[in-house]
Amino acid sequence: MMKKVILTPNPYRDRNFQTVREAMKILHQSGVEVKICLPFEVDRSYDLPRDLRFSRLDRELPTASMVICFGGDGTILHMAKAATRSGVPVLGVNIGTMGFMAELEASELQELSRIATGDYRIDERMMLDVTVHRDRDIIFHDICLNDAAITKGAVARIVHLKVDCDGIQALECGGDGVIVATPTGSTAYSLSAGGPIVEPEANSILVTPVCAHDVASRCIVVSEKRVVTVGLTHNARRNAFLSVDGGKATKINMGDVITIRRSNLSTKLVRLKSRSFFDVVNMKFKA
Numbered sequence: 664m665m666k667k668v669i670l671t672p673n674p675y676r677d678r679n680f681q682t683v684r685e686a687m688k689i690l691h692q693s694g695v696e697v698k699i700c701l702p703f704e705v706d707r708s709y710d711l712p713r714d715l716r717f718s719r720l721d722r723e724l725p726t727a728s729m730v731i732c733f734g735g736d737g738t739i740l741h742m743a744k745a746a747t748r749s750g751v752p753v754l755g756v757n758i759g760t761m762g763f764m765a766e767l768e769a770s771e772l773q774e775l776s777r778i779a780t781g782d783y784r785i786d787e788r789m790m791l792d793v794t795v796h797r798d799r800d801i802i803f804h805d806i807c808l809n810d811a812a813i814t815k816g817a818v819a820r821i822v823h824l825k826v827d828c829d830g831i832q833a834l835e836c837g838g839d840g841v842i843v844a845t846p847t848g849s850t851a852y853s854l855s856a857g858g859p860i861v862e863p864e865a866n867s868i869l870v871t872p873v874c875a876h877d878v879a880s881r882c883i884v885v886s887e888k889r890v891v892t893v894g895l896t897h898n899a900r901r902n903a904f905l906s907v908d909g910g911k912a913t914k915i916n917m918g919d920v921i922t923i924r925r926s927n928l929s930t931k932l933v934r935l936k937s938r939s940f941f942d943v944v945n946m947k948f949k950a
Contacts, residue, residue, distance in 0.1 A: 666728045668695050668778065669751075671702040671720070671742050673734030676758040680712055682733055682769050686756070689772055693779035698723045702732065702742045724749040729778065729933060733769075735759020736851070740908045743808045743930045752785055754778075754933035763850050763947050766935055774935045784934045788847045789866050789887060790926040793907050797919050806926045807908040809848030813893050813921060814840030814873060816904045816912070823899040826870055827892045828885050835896060838875035840903065843868065843891055843923045847930075850944070852909075858882040862940045868925070893921040 668690060672683040683699065690697050700720040711717065724730075724745060731754045732742045739755040746753045756772070757765035767774055777783060793811045795803035815822035824841050826834040834841070844853040846861040849869055854860060858871035859882060868891060871882040885891070895903055895917045904912040905921060915921065 666696065667723070667726060668697055669718075669720070669723050669727045669730045670697060670699050671730055671732045671738075672699070673702065673738040673758065674705055674709060674711065676734050676738070680715060682756065682758055682772070684715075685772050686731065686733075686775055689775045690778070693776045695779050698727075702734075702738060702745075720745065724751060727751050729754060731756060731775070733758055735762055736764050737909060739764045740808055741910075744806060744908075747790065747806070747808075747928050747930045750931075752931035752933050754783075754935075763943065764847070764932070766933060777935055778933075782935075786863065786932045786934050788863055788930045788932060789845050790928050790930055791843065791845055791868070792924050792926040793905075794922045795905060795913065795915065795919055796922065797916065802919075803905065803913045805907045805910075806928055807848075808845065808930050809851050809908050810842050810844035810853060811921070811923055812840060812842045812852060812873075812906045812909075813903050813915065814906070815901070818901075820901060821876060822901060822903045823896040824903065825894055825896045828889045830890075830892075833883060833885070833891075834870060834872065834880065836872045836875040836877050836880040838877075838880070839873040841893060842871045842873060843893065844871065845869075850947075853882070856882075859884070860944060864940075866925075868923070887925045889924075891923040893923070894919060 698718045730746045732739045733756045755765035756767045790806045821837045823837045842853045846863045849861040853871040856871045856873045866887040867884045872880040903915040906912045
């Protein structure tokens with residue numbers, strides 16, 4: 664029996680929380696306890712509805728059976744980290760544009776009634792563990808479901824990067840940067856940079872150069888067992904910036920080493936439909 668479900672709406676996408684209100688009604692009728700938690704801090708000028716009661720996510724997650732996330736892929740990515748660390752599965756409802764990771768569209772909320780009886784399955788998605796070493800210190804550490812992007816930032820210049828796999832050089836290129844992605848992230852930034860579409864079950868790590876000036880620089884796909892390291896090459900005179908799952912950028916200096924490996928954690932995505940990964944690809948990328 665489903666104990667408690669957390670609803671995490673993106674207030675900037677779900678106008679007046681209409682989608683969340685409809686989901687609450689369906690879940691309550693199915694006998695499911697519901698809590699509403701904001702997935703991130705909202706602007707103080709934003710007026711939250713006074714008739715809805717909001718709980719704190721960190722208090723509710725330890726005793727939750729599922730998180731239902733309302734928004735686009737960015738909202739789901741943001742929520743996936745906290746849910747994964749608590750071992751809680753995530754169901755995405757698309758109120759965005761692409762919504763590639765979402766299981767339901769806003770028009771399909773009636774499917775939520777199946778949650779109460781356990782009529783769903785769980786897909787496990789590999790994550791990446793990303794660490795930045797500066798001398799003997801760790802200045803950054805996080806996990807990601809989609810990708811780690813090492814880029815030149817907003818300045819119009821080239822960044823020179825070297826990529827090693829298990830300590831052996833696999834790629835060196837000058838351009839806008841490099842994306843290290845999971846199969847889940849293969850349909851995001853990596854795809855826009857010319858990388859391949861990889862089904863989630865492949866459990867590979869993708870290394871995709873962004874706008875490389877060397878025509879020989881191509882995306883490489885390596886085993887999930889590899890340890891990928893990225894750093895500025897010795898002829899690099901500038902900084903680079905690391906962004907994990909589209910989050911806040913961290914400045915990378917000459918000599919810093921970015922280490923990326925498969926995480927021990929995996930994101931659990933709730934599936935209510937019987938469609939395959941290729942059905943989703945064909946639907947989302949149709950002309």
